[in-house]
Structure formats: C-alpha cells, structure tokens
Amino acid sequence: MVIEKVCHPPDEVSTFTTTDSLLSDNWTGPHLDKIWLCRLKIICNPSLRPIPATSSISFKGTVLSLFIRCTTLGLILCFCATQGFAGEVDNPEATVSTPLLQTDHSWDGAAYKSYPAGQPQLTVLRIVVPAHTALPWHTHPMPNAAYVLSGSLHVESKDGLHKKSLHAGEVLSEMVGTVHRGWTEESPVELIVFYAGVKGMPTAAHVDQ
CATH class of the missing domain: 2.60.120.10 (Jelly Rolls)
Structure with a gap:
C-alpha cells in the first residue's frame, strides 16, 4: 500500500510506504509547519482510482488517535499491576513467608482431581x-x-x-x-x-x- 501526501502548493508532493513510521523523516524538515495543511490520500494500487479527497485522513488526527490509544493501554496495564500488588499487601503473611509449594498436580505430573468427600x-x-x-x-x-x-x-x-x-x-x-x-x-x-x-x-x- 502507498500513502501519498498531497500538500499546498501542489508541487510539494511525496510518497512513502506503510512500513515507514509516521514520525520518520518524511514528516520532518523545514516544511514541518506546512504539514498541518496537508491531507493523506491512500492508494491501494497505482492502477486503481485514488480515494476521493473527501476521504482524506488528517495527520494530526491520526497522531492524536495513536496517543490516546497508547495512553489508555498504559493506564490499563498500570491498573492491573496495582491490583496485583494490592492483593499481596492485603495478605498479612506475604512479607514474612516464602512459598515452598503451590501446585495442582503430584510429582509425576498427574493432576489432583478433588479432595475426599466428608468432614x-x-x-x-x-x-x-x-x-x-x-x-x-x-x-x-x-x-x-x-x-x-x-x-x-x-x-x-x-x-x-x-x-x-x-x-x-x-x-x-x-x-x-x-x-x-x-x-x-x-x-x-x-x-x-x-x-x-x-x-x-x-x-x-x-x-x-
């Protein structure tokens, strides 16, 4: 897939493949202040008709979307880690004990099925x-x-x-x-x-x- 960056004036045109980073040198340089006036046009195949300009993707919106997603993922990971740590803190034996064994199977690898029924x-x-x-x-x-x-x-x-x-x-x-x-x-x-x-x-x- 090829993404064509179409800017104004029209003579400022460059292309890059989707394997390039959005933050690569294609997006930096002396014309950085003109990037926000550009639009992205996706061309799946040079032989096909390009996507109309009305379907253009805002570069600024794309970066903002990536930032929001990464931030959300980071918050979720931090929450999960905090919950796990809180579970250890709530256990009054955690700081004074060392686990010697915790298993659901015997030493030959056979799984324990259940405890005997009764008192x-x-x-x-x-x-x-x-x-x-x-x-x-x-x-x-x-x-x-x-x-x-x-x-x-x-x-x-x-x-x-x-x-x-x-x-x-x-x-x-x-x-x-x-x-x-x-x-x-x-x-x-x-x-x-x-x-x-x-x-x-x-x-x-x-x-x-």
Whole structure:
C-alpha cells in the first residue's frame, strides 16, 4: 500500500510506504509547519482510482488517535499491576513467608482431581526413615505434601516410569492412588508430611508386591 501526501502548493508532493513510521523523516524538515495543511490520500494500487479527497485522513488526527490509544493501554496495564500488588499487601503473611509449594498436580505430573468427600481432617506426621531402608509399596487416598528436614529421599512409581530424588529443604507433592515407594541410601531422612483427608481415612494403604 502507498500513502501519498498531497500538500499546498501542489508541487510539494511525496510518497512513502506503510512500513515507514509516521514520525520518520518524511514528516520532518523545514516544511514541518506546512504539514498541518496537508491531507493523506491512500492508494491501494497505482492502477486503481485514488480515494476521493473527501476521504482524506488528517495527520494530526491520526497522531492524536495513536496517543490516546497508547495512553489508555498504559493506564490499563498500570491498573492491573496495582491490583496485583494490592492483593499481596492485603495478605498479612506475604512479607514474612516464602512459598515452598503451590501446585495442582503430584510429582509425576498427574493432576489432583478433588479432595475426599466428608468432614475434612488435616494430619501432620513426622516420619523418620533409617539409612538403607526401602518403604513398602503403598498408595495415598488424599493429596499430601512432604517436606524434607534432613537427609535425602528417593521415590519411584511401581511401574518404573517415574523416579525423583529429594534433599533437605525440598518439598514433594505426593501421588494419589498411584502405587509408589521411597527409600534411603547412606543416611536417614526426616520428613514432615501434611495430609488433607477426612475423618477415619488412613493416610496410606499397603499394596502387596
């Protein structure tokens, strides 16, 4: 597309393509004060008849429109950022806490579907697994998360498709309904595990090999 700038007097004529900036050198120079007397005529194809002068676009109006749009977008972005910041300020724990885990899936990538139905009951266990020990194959009926206080823990699914190692200070979002186990090597591991279940529901179920 070609845009032709038609000015008065008629001998001041220049053209530029739409890839040129509206603020390029085509719009600056010693005749800057005459730009406002010009009109823009859009020619989609030189072989076609130009758009009538009654459809001319004011350069000043175009720049003003761009300025308004950019200003509006900036205000919207500032508002969104402010709202997000305000949400953090409203949380009294935000300035004194560090997120360790926030997820909607277990460590193997499986999404958590729902919490068990019934009266909610939270359980927190301190688990110590001795060195050179493998836990029995088992499953969990509810979402839970383990925090490693000390040592290292290795976990794997029974089908052999998923394995992971954890060390002190790391958090594990446990599997739900999938058979797995954990084991240690040279040193014991100490864990704090949080379970979100219901009354009367065991935190784990043994699975026969």
